[in-house]
Each structure stands twice: as C-alpha cells, then as structure tokens.
Amino acid sequence: MIEALALSKRHGSRPALDDVSFTVPDGVLAALVGPAGAGKSTVLRLAVGLDRGSGAVLFDGEPYSRLPRPAHAVGVVLDPRALHPGRTARGHLRSLAAGAGVPRRRVDEVLEQAGVTGARRSRPQHFRRGAALRLAVAGALLGHPRTLLLDDPLTDLDDDSRAWLLDLLRVHADGGGSVLITASRAADVLAVADELVVLRRGRLAARGPASDLVAGLKAGVLVRASDPGLLAGAILRWGGDVEPCDDGALVVTGLDMAAVGEVARAEGVAVHELSRRTADLDAALLSLELPETELLPGANPGAVPGASAVPA
Amino acid sequence: MSPLAALSAAVRLEVVRLATVxxxxxxLALAAAAGAAGAAALCxxxxxxDIGRSGLLEAVTGGSASGLSVVGIAAALAGALVAAGDARHGAERTALVLVPRRGALLTARTVVVAGWSAALAVASLLAAVAVVVLWPQQQLVAASPGPVVLAAPLLGYVGLVVLHGVAGLALTALLRSAVAAVSLVVAWPLVLEPLLGSVLPPSRWGAVLEGLLPAAAASRLVAAPPVAAGTPWLVGSAVAGGALLAAVSALVLLAAVRGARRDA
Incomplete structure (x- = not known):
C-alpha cells in the first residue's frame, strides 16, 4: 500500500506541491493525472527521496529510505532514457542488480520478461522509446517488488509496448501489488486505471475511481448549422443546453441527436454536421484549470460528481 | 536501509558500473601505454x-616529479567521468533510488574511484618496469638506489594518482563539468600554484606553506630521497602527503555538502 501524507514542495517561492495526500491500496492501479507542471513527477521524486520537501510517502507503513532493501519493495521508473551510452543493456541491468543485491541470473529473467532479450548486447543510446522503457521496467522488476512507481510511462509509446506495459501493470495489481503511474492525458490510463488522482497546480483537485470520474462526464451532440444563433435559441426552448465552440459549432446536451435534427428542421435551419460527442476526460482535466470552487461536484460541466473533490 | 548495507550496496553498484562501461x-590501456612511453623516453x-640516481624512479613514474603525470591526469579523468556520467545520463537518480543514502553513495564512489586510480597507477608502473627491464643496455637500474629506498616514492606515486582520481571526482561534482575539473587538475601545478606561491610572503612560514601546497606536496611524495636521507625525509614526505590528502578531502567534503543540499 502507498500512502502519501501531506506532501508539499516549493521551487523557490513557487509551490510545486501543496499538501497532497492520497492512498493507493494493495491490488489497485492508480494514475496521477494532470497537465504539465501539475506536480505529478514531484510526487514520485519525493516518494523515493530524490527531492527535498515536507510530508511523507509510506510503502506498507515505511518511508522509502527506511526500507531494508528498497529495490525488493518498490520498483521505480523515472526516466527510461537515464542510460549510459557506453554500457550495454545487459551491463546496465547487471549494475542495477548489483546495487539491489539481486543475483545476476535475474537479469536474464527480466530481460526476457520485458521482451528485450535480443537487445541485451546493444548499447541503448539509440533505443526507441518503447525499448528504453521496457529496459527501465526490467530494471524496476529486478527485486520482485510489490509496489511499482512509473513516471509518465505512456507518452510517445508505440502500440505494442503500450499494450505490453498496460497488461503487465494490470497483472501486477491483480496479483495484489500497488501500482502508481503518472500521465498527462487521462485518456491514456482510463482503460487500465482503477483510481485517478487529479492534480492541478500542485494541489489535489479530485480523486476517486476512474469509472466514477468518467460517468460524471456529460456526452453531447455536436452540430454545425447555417444559422447557429437561431438553432441555439430553439434548442434552449426545447429544454436542451448549448455550449458554442470557437469555430461556430454547437455542443448540445440534454437532447439526443434525433431531437437536435428535428429542432433544426422545425426552425428551417440547414444542418451541415450532426455527430455524437463522447465524454472527454482530458477536456474535463483542462477545465480543472478553472478556479478551485469550480472543482466542486456539479459546479461545471467538467466537474466530476463521482469523485471526492478537495476544497482549497 | 542501514548505513553499512547502503555502503555495501553502493560499492557493488559502482564496481559493476565501472566494469561494464x-x-x-x-x-586502463591508456595508463599502461603512458607508463611504457614515459619509461621508453627516459631510457x-x-x-x-646522465640523468642521475633518480632516473629509474622518473622512468617508472612517467616523470611525475613536477607533481603532474599523464597517469594522474588519466585518473582525474576517470574520476571526472564517474561524476559526469552520473550528472549527464541521470545515473545519479538511478543510484539514489537503489541506495537512498547520499553519503553512502559518495563514500562508495570515492572508494571505487580510489581503487580504480590505484589500478591505473599499478598498470602504468608494471608497463614502465617491463620497458626498462627489456630496454637494451640501459644503465638506469645500476645507477638507482635499492628497492627499499624506492619503496616510499613508489607508494607516494600510487597515492598521488589515487588523489588525482578522487580530486577529479570531487571537482566534477562541484563544478558540474568534467572538462573544467580535469582542466583545473592540469592547470593547478602548471599555472595556479606558481601564481599562488609568488604572492606568499618571503618568510620562513611562507616557505613552509609553499612546500605544503598541493603540487609541491605531490612532487615531494614522488621524489627520490637524497643520499643518506633518514627519518626526517620520510616525515617530511608524510607531512606533504597529509597536506595533499587534506586538500582533496576538503574537496570531497564540499561535494558532499553540496550534494546533500540539492535535489537529485
């Protein structure tokens, strides 16, 4: 289990993290989500003692620095590109195994598990992002840790490596381990994360089961018409809500696609486009850039009713 | 993680890192080649x-009486590469994740760089000795004092190379640049220390102090003792070695303080 307790960190006068607390129980895959600069990586760096800050992160009740053998309890992937260009992939893992107190034979096991056995004699400076990440994950798995921490593992990842990684993380969590990953795009983790922890400007904005967060988002109908103003007025009269877009399109909620078409026909407005607009959690995350009060459930279309919002 | 366990893990990590790069x-090849080339030149x-009774010592130590040797520079480069590799390739964060004790990591790194520098010194000595022994009709061995007299300066030479390596490591950690660190190691005995010596007051204490500056202390460590030199010479060499050790230790301490204060 991972417990983050009142994490705070300042970069000069600017707060990078402000009193962030959350828990990732055993058997749960959680994702720290938020736009760039929200403080996601800082949480992980504080967790393993790389950054100085206040608060604590406990792994099964112990801070990272007090774990007797950290690599056997927590597997960490912070920067997959942190590789010396003069060392082979296997040499890199050998050095990690030596530091972790893991037998050398385990290196070949994790190379196979990560699907990079063929590249073990290669120097990894020219590895693609997928191969570099697989090597980094192999290093994290050396000590058979119960907990995994991965910083932004899904960005720029090829489809094969993404599928492999998400499957590995899912299996790890289902086996009773705790997994905490960070992601800038919620869409990247929705399919696999059990819980989301949403950060905004270093503060905890919302947290809760991913399914609740998605259920709280409204789907809508996108319509482009010859007279958007006339159509918007008619939709409001028919009981729908309208949100105009910058390009002149309208996003309609409260009416289904057929009803919007009927309204347009009744008003004599030509329809140029009529399509279903699915719930977009990333758009909702962007809306979290609104003032803190907007985060309260029901306060705006991007709010997340199923989640526990954290007031300022 | 206990301090001892952390130190043990950090030493293992650094040894394998060194062995796999x-x-x-x-x-190692450069050190041996430098030792052989220096010996060949002196032969x-x-x-x-006639290059006198210290000819053999100069030959096997690569003419390091100036306080600077090619192998010493190679050791400084080795130490600098360890620290620069950490900074440039993110290896420091990886190491800290495995061994979350900064003091243990720096201690292990210092120990490993010291050991590695000693290995470079021994490799250069062995190569140099081989060249001297195989050089046709050389007279250096015949003119040299015996092995007992040579033992102290040879040990001093190994110690000097070790301190060069550790200085390279600490300076790189402080300056965040391997090039700047190695340049400083090279420039100190050639430029900076003579400048410093010229501003010291011409007094008895000034002369004593000048003899304890790093390059002067280094040249004393590897100097062949004069004929009939006894215990006072050895004491003087030990004091010089102590001064040099103190200077390098201060650099390591500064690097430790700086490392402890900042985020990795």
Missing part, C-alpha cells in the same frame, strides 16, 4: 645523458 578498458634520454 567501455571507457574503463580504454583508460632513450639516459643513453645520451
């Missing part, structure tokens, strides 16, 4: 001129 083999010079 290409530049280690290159530096050739001895055929044309």
């Amino acid at each position: 290409r530049s280690s083999a290159v530096l 050739a010079l001895a055929e044309r001129a």
Whole structure:
C-alpha cells in the first residue's frame, strides 16, 4: 500500500506541491493525472527521496529510505532514457542488480520478461522509446517488488509496448501489488486505471475511481448549422443546453441527436454536421484549470460528481 | 536501509558500473601505454645523458616529479567521468533510488574511484618496469638506489594518482563539468600554484606553506630521497602527503555538502 501524507514542495517561492495526500491500496492501479507542471513527477521524486520537501510517502507503513532493501519493495521508473551510452543493456541491468543485491541470473529473467532479450548486447543510446522503457521496467522488476512507481510511462509509446506495459501493470495489481503511474492525458490510463488522482497546480483537485470520474462526464451532440444563433435559441426552448465552440459549432446536451435534427428542421435551419460527442476526460482535466470552487461536484460541466473533490 | 548495507550496496553498484562501461578498458590501456612511453623516453634520454640516481624512479613514474603525470591526469579523468556520467545520463537518480543514502553513495564512489586510480597507477608502473627491464643496455637500474629506498616514492606515486582520481571526482561534482575539473587538475601545478606561491610572503612560514601546497606536496611524495636521507625525509614526505590528502578531502567534503543540499 502507498500512502502519501501531506506532501508539499516549493521551487523557490513557487509551490510545486501543496499538501497532497492520497492512498493507493494493495491490488489497485492508480494514475496521477494532470497537465504539465501539475506536480505529478514531484510526487514520485519525493516518494523515493530524490527531492527535498515536507510530508511523507509510506510503502506498507515505511518511508522509502527506511526500507531494508528498497529495490525488493518498490520498483521505480523515472526516466527510461537515464542510460549510459557506453554500457550495454545487459551491463546496465547487471549494475542495477548489483546495487539491489539481486543475483545476476535475474537479469536474464527480466530481460526476457520485458521482451528485450535480443537487445541485451546493444548499447541503448539509440533505443526507441518503447525499448528504453521496457529496459527501465526490467530494471524496476529486478527485486520482485510489490509496489511499482512509473513516471509518465505512456507518452510517445508505440502500440505494442503500450499494450505490453498496460497488461503487465494490470497483472501486477491483480496479483495484489500497488501500482502508481503518472500521465498527462487521462485518456491514456482510463482503460487500465482503477483510481485517478487529479492534480492541478500542485494541489489535489479530485480523486476517486476512474469509472466514477468518467460517468460524471456529460456526452453531447455536436452540430454545425447555417444559422447557429437561431438553432441555439430553439434548442434552449426545447429544454436542451448549448455550449458554442470557437469555430461556430454547437455542443448540445440534454437532447439526443434525433431531437437536435428535428429542432433544426422545425426552425428551417440547414444542418451541415450532426455527430455524437463522447465524454472527454482530458477536456474535463483542462477545465480543472478553472478556479478551485469550480472543482466542486456539479459546479461545471467538467466537474466530476463521482469523485471526492478537495476544497482549497 | 542501514548505513553499512547502503555502503555495501553502493560499492557493488559502482564496481559493476565501472566494469561494464567501455571507457574503463580504454583508460586502463591508456595508463599502461603512458607508463611504457614515459619509461621508453627516459631510457632513450639516459643513453645520451646522465640523468642521475633518480632516473629509474622518473622512468617508472612517467616523470611525475613536477607533481603532474599523464597517469594522474588519466585518473582525474576517470574520476571526472564517474561524476559526469552520473550528472549527464541521470545515473545519479538511478543510484539514489537503489541506495537512498547520499553519503553512502559518495563514500562508495570515492572508494571505487580510489581503487580504480590505484589500478591505473599499478598498470602504468608494471608497463614502465617491463620497458626498462627489456630496454637494451640501459644503465638506469645500476645507477638507482635499492628497492627499499624506492619503496616510499613508489607508494607516494600510487597515492598521488589515487588523489588525482578522487580530486577529479570531487571537482566534477562541484563544478558540474568534467572538462573544467580535469582542466583545473592540469592547470593547478602548471599555472595556479606558481601564481599562488609568488604572492606568499618571503618568510620562513611562507616557505613552509609553499612546500605544503598541493603540487609541491605531490612532487615531494614522488621524489627520490637524497643520499643518506633518514627519518626526517620520510616525515617530511608524510607531512606533504597529509597536506595533499587534506586538500582533496576538503574537496570531497564540499561535494558532499553540496550534494546533500540539492535535489537529485
């Protein structure tokens, strides 16, 4: 289990993290989500003692620095590109195994598990992002840790490596381990994360089961018409809500696609486009850039009713 | 993680890191080649001129009486590469994740760089001795004092190379640049220390102080003792070695303080 307790960190006068607390129980895959600069990586760096800050992160009740053998309890992937260009992939893992107190034979096991056995004699400076990440994950798995921490593992990842990684993380969590990953795009983790922890400007904005967060988002109908103003007025009269877009399109909620078409026909407005607009959690995350009060459930279309919002 | 367990893990990590990187083999070969080349040059010079009783010592130590040797520079480069590799390739964060104790990591790194520098010194000595022994009709061995007299300066030479390596490591950690660190190691005995010596007051204490500056202390460590030199010479060499050790230790301490204060 991972417990983050009142994490705070300042970069000069600017707060990078402000009193962030959350828990990732055993058997749960959680994702720290938020736009760039929200403080996601800082949480992980504080967790393993790389950054100085206040608060604590406990792994099964112990801070990272007090774990007797950290690599056997927590597997960490912070920067997959942190590789010396003069060392082979296997040499890199050998050095990690030596530091972790893991037998050398385990290196070949994790190379196979990560699907990079063929590249073990290669120097990894020219590895693609997928191969570099697989090597980094192999290093994290050396000590058979119960907990995994991965910083932004899904960005720029090829489809094969993404599928492999998400499957590995899912299996790890289902086996009773705790997994905490960070992601800038919620869409990247929705399919696999059990819980989301949403950060905004270093503060905890919302947290809760991913399914609740998605259920709280409204789907809508996108319509482009010859007279958007006339159509918007008619939709409001028919009981729908309208949100105009910058390009002149309208996003309609409260009416289904057929009803919007009927309204347009009744008003004599030509329809140029009529399509279903699915719930977009990333758009909702962007809306979290609104003032803190907007985060309260029901306060705006991007709010997340199923989640526990954290007031300022 | 207990301090002892952390130190043990950090030493294992650094040893395997050193053993699995290409530049280690290159530096070992460079040290041996430098030792052999220095010895060959001194052997050739001895055929044309009398270079005195310290000729053999100069030959096997690569002419490091100035306080600077090619192998010392190679050791400084080895130490600098360890620290620079950490900073440039993110290896420091990886190491800290495995061993979350900064003091243990720096201690282990210092120990490993010291050991590695000693290996470079021994490799250069062995190569140099081989060249001297195989050089046709060389007179250096015959003119040299016995092995007992040579033992102290040879040990001093190994110690000097070790301190060069550790200085390279600490300076790189402080300056965040391997090039700047190695440049400083090279420039100190050639430029900076003579400048510093020129501003010291011409007094008895000024002369004592000048003798304890790093380059002067280094040249004393590897100097052949004069004829009939006894215990006072050894004491003087030990004091010089202590001054040099103190200077390098201060650099390591500064690096430790700086490392402890900042985020990795």
